[in-house]
Amino acid sequence: MALHLIKLCVGADSIDDLREWVSQRSLTAIAAGLEPHSVHTTRMIPKRIEELLDEGSLYWVIKGQVQARQKLLDIRSFTGADGITRCDLILGPEVIETSPAPKRPFQGWRYLKGEEAPRDLAGSDLSQDLPSDLRRELAELGLL
Numbered sequence: 001m002a003l004h005l006i007k008l009c010v011g012a013d014s015i016d017d018l019r020e021w022v023s024q025r026s027l028t029a030i031a032a033g034l035e036p037h038s039v040h041t042t043r044m045i046p047k048r049i050e051e052l053l054d055e056g057s058l059y060w061v062i063k064g065q066v067q068a069r070q071k072l073l074d075i076r077s078f079t080g081a082d083g084i085t086r087c088d089l090i091l092g093p094e095v096i097e098t099s100p101a102p103k104r105p106f107q108g109w110r111y112l113k114g115e116e117a118p119r120d121l122a123g124s125d126l127s128q129d130l131p132s133d134l135r136r137e138l139a140e141l142g143l144l
Helices: 015-031 132-140
Strands: 003-008 038-042 057-062 065-079 085-091 096-102 109-113
Touching: 003 065, 015 038, 015 057, 015 065
Parallel strands: 003 057
Antiparallel strands: 003 109, 038 085, 057 065, 065 085, 065 096
């Protein structure tokens, strides 16, 4: 079973906001002659890198709900100009919508076991045609 990361998506109010950010990052990378992926920098470096890179994803919490994920392509540590070691999470260009799952705020990232990860919505649920706000409210009520 895959191991994943989960993180708050600070600054995004919706999956569309996240998709726009990822799209902009991908276009910038393509313009620079690089692969169309996005990079998220974090201070803490995961210790279970091999497990994470074996089909793992970064699950995004948006407005108190796990709502989307991006495939983890690579994890690279580096030391910044300030002398602090950080980590780049290299993420795939596709934002995959998941079934909404409530999540309380937390700092940084956490490991997420494969069996605890919300399922992908693509092609699996009639509710995917609903607006994301309505889907989130229905999930909060336990109706999805």
